[in-house]
Amino acid sequence: MDAIAIWNYSNYRKDLDEGAGYHFNSNQSRLHSALNIGDSIWLVTRVVVRGRNEYRLAARLIIRAKTINSPSYKYGTYRVWGDVTVSSYFHIEKTSEHDVFELLKLLEMESGTLVGKNRSNIFQSMQTVRNISRKSSNLLESFSNQLPLETRAIQVLDESKLEKAFIANDAGQLNLLLNENPVGYSVSTKSEIKQSFERNRKLVKSLHELYNGRCQVTGHDSPLLYGVPTAEAHHVVYRSRGGADEMENLVLVSPNLHTAIHAANATFDYSSLAFVFPNGRVEPLVLNTHLEKRVA
Ligand SMILES: [Zn+2]
Structure with missing residues (x-):
């Protein structure tokens, strides 16, 4: 099943600056149990635009492997590796038509719901890695089709x-x-x-x-x-x-x-x-x- 999770904006920026890893790390074992090889994880990030919390799709990773990190790795025990050839990083712009907040509330989740959440508390509710229905993943995919890709993510040395x-x-x-x-x-x-x-x-x-x-x-x-x-x-x-x-x-x-x-x-x-x-x-x-x- 596909899943959704929050990716802190500063970590997303750091990842891009250092050479897009196409990885996502977490201390939640759910990161591994919720996702199988070939599933997608949609990573959403929060940006502040004119004082308002807005949400952007940061990346879609299509999982090719799941591993455990080294003991001193500080961003979590669990890692999923996105397939570089089919996963996407989205270019994050301040323009509000890229805000995904209203769409988030429509998603069918395996556990809980985001209905009724506001722009502030939805961030906290999304800290857990959650499975979403196929229909919801399709909604995110349609939305993502209008987004520009982040070219920096593919301009990485061999x-x-x-x-x-x-x-x-x-x-x-x-x-x-x-x-x-x-x-x-x-x-x-x-x-x-x-x-x-x-x-x-x-x-x-x-x-x-x-x-x-x-x-x-x-x-x-x-x-x-x-x-x-x-x-x-x-x-x-x-x-x-x-x-x-x-x-x-x-x-x-x-x-x-x-x-x-x-x-x-x-x-x-x-x-x-x-x-x-x-x-x-x-x-x-x-x-x-x-x-x-x-x-x-
Ligand atoms: Zn090597």
Whole structure:
């Protein structure tokens, strides 16, 4: 069943500034139980226009995976991943015909209702992730068809190219990527990405030292077999999409597996410490000393 939830405007802006993640996070386990793969979650945000609370559709994520976040991730335990190719971010304008408030009150919800809510208290009522009927989801879809899409959400660097520049330790290549492509990042995110070379190099070095250059999933030991390290650091939440340049967002994997992870868009789950592929294949870490499990 499709669902609806509130996305705080500041978090929506932050997500866009850092490289649209097409993720939604929450501490509510309902985020996982209410949604199945292929369902949509409609994310509504609140903006103040001339002193009045107005509501806007911020995004529609069509779910491709559900995972548990790392223990220190501060925006919640539960994550859903939207399919980038079919999900949408909507460009938020102050123009009042984009206000979705009256429509919200018409929605048929599995639990409770928004009938009778006013512009202030509806925000509180929508804090819980709620399922909506098919008819209601269709109403939102019709409404969303008139909205302009947020182009910044699709102007994000290709993660494989970004990671290749990191792996090659090629700052020039990264500058080219950031300058040649019209990217949706904020100025500060662009400069953070440019500056993250040194940091990334240190983190990757630590990872190689921790695991003696072995792949954390397959145990493949290229230093032993061939005398050269070939394993690559992978960002669980893509660096290009707001993922942190931190040890807990990195896994050391062999190049073949790394290619497969990107090609298949595999996700990583911190409750099982495993990569989950869309075809159902699960690849748990066999070597791990730096990632902690999060119990959901
Ligand atoms: Zn990667």
